Amino acid sequence: MLQLLYYSVPINSERCGFVSTLSNLSRDEEIITRGSLSWFFLVPRAALALFFLFSGFLGLVREKDLRSSSLLILIAILIMAPGLIKMKTTELVLTSRRLYGHYGLINTKTLDTPLNKINTVSVSSGLWGKLFGYGTIHTTSSSGEYRFTGLQSPNVFRDAVMDQIDRFERERSKQQAMDFADVLKMR
Numbered sequence: 122m123l124q125l126l127y128y129s130v131p132i133n134s135e136r137c138g139f140v141s142t143l144s145n146l147s148r149d150e151e152i153i154t155r156g157s158l159s160w161f162f163l164v165p166r167a168a169l170a171l172f173f174l175f176s177g178f179l180g181l182v183r184e185k186d187l188r189s190s191s192l193l194i195l196i197a198i199l200i201m202a203p204g205l206i207k208m209k210t211t212e213l214v215l216t217s218r219r220l221y222g223h224y225g226l227i228n229t230k231t232l233d234t235p236l237n238k239i240n241t242v243s244v245s246s247g248l249w250g251k252l253f254g255y256g257t258i259h260t261t262s263s264s265g266e267y268r269f270t271g272l273q274s275p276n277v278f279r280d281a282v283m284d285q286i287d288r289f290e291r292e293r294s295k296q297q298a299m300d301f302a303d304v305l306k307m308r
Contacts, residue, residue, distance in 0.1 A: 146216065147218065149217070150216050150217050150218045150219070151216060151217050152214055152215070152216050153215045153216060153217060153281060153285055154214075154215050154278065154281050155212070155213065155214045155215070156212075156213035156214070156215075156258065156269065156272045156273070156275075156278045157272070157273050158207065158208050158211055158255075158271045158272060158273065159253065159254065159255035159271055159272065159273035160208075161249070161253035161254070161255050162204070162249075162250075162255050162270070162271030163201075163204045163205075163208070164249070164253070165249070166200055166201055166203075166204045167201065167204075169200050170197040170198075170200040170201045171197070172197075173193045173194070173196045173197035173200065174193070174194060174197040176193050177189075177190040177191070177192075177193030177194040177196075177197065178190065178194070180193065206226050207224070207271065210223070210224060210225060210226045210229075211223070211224040211269065211271075212224075213232075213258070213269050213272065213278070215278070215281055215282055215285055217285065217288075217289070218235060218236060218289065219233060219234060219235050219236060220232060220233075220234050220236065220239060220260065220262075220282060221233055222260070222267055222269060224269065230267065232260065232262070232264075232265075232267045233264075234260075234262040234263070234264055236282075236285060236286045236289040236290075237286075237289065237290065237293070238262045238263040238264065239260060239261075239262045239282070239286060240261045240262055240263070241259070241260065241261045242258065242259070242260050242279050242282050242283060243258070243259045243279070244256050244257065244258055244259070244275040244276055244279050245257045245259065246275065254273060254274060255271055255272060255273050255274075255275065256270075256272060256275035256276075257269065257270040257271070257272070257275065258272055258275050258278060258279060260282075
């Protein structure tokens with residue numbers, strides 16, 4: 122795990138998602154932080170899958186019933202597959218100028234929004250999410266609404282986004298003031 126710049130949202134440095142290969146970052150744009158999915162959001166799926174897996178192996182060992190045991194093991198795999206696919210295909214990245222997000226394997230949704238176009242960033246989490254530190258980040262921008270579920274430390278990521286929006290707006294206002302001053306000097 123690696124930590125970037127200002128915030129302590131863990132970053133999985135081995136991941137090579139769409140942002141890692143994104144070549145359209147501007148010259149002065151830098152990645153501030155990345156949101157990563159928490160393994161804890163897989164716990165309910167894993168518990169159910171383990172039940173089917175254990176039942177399948179138990180049927181295979183005790184009753185030598187290959188057909189029903191294979192079916193139970195297949196069900197366990199099918200229960201875990203969507204969660205694992207989600208872990209590999211979801212990415213959320215905050216840069217100094219934009220918020221990038223991507224989720225889905227077959228039915229994908231991509232977020233690429235400048236910070237000044239973000240309307241809201243909110244967090245929700247249930248009981249398990251509060252206990253284990255994961256939740257859902259909801260973002261609303263001029264281009265649509267996006268939900269990233271199962272994110273680790275969602276409040277920290279939301280605070281990072283809000284701080285970066287404030288920083289971006291201050292820099293933009295400062296640049297506009299300098300540009301206006303330059304225009305006045307030219308007269």
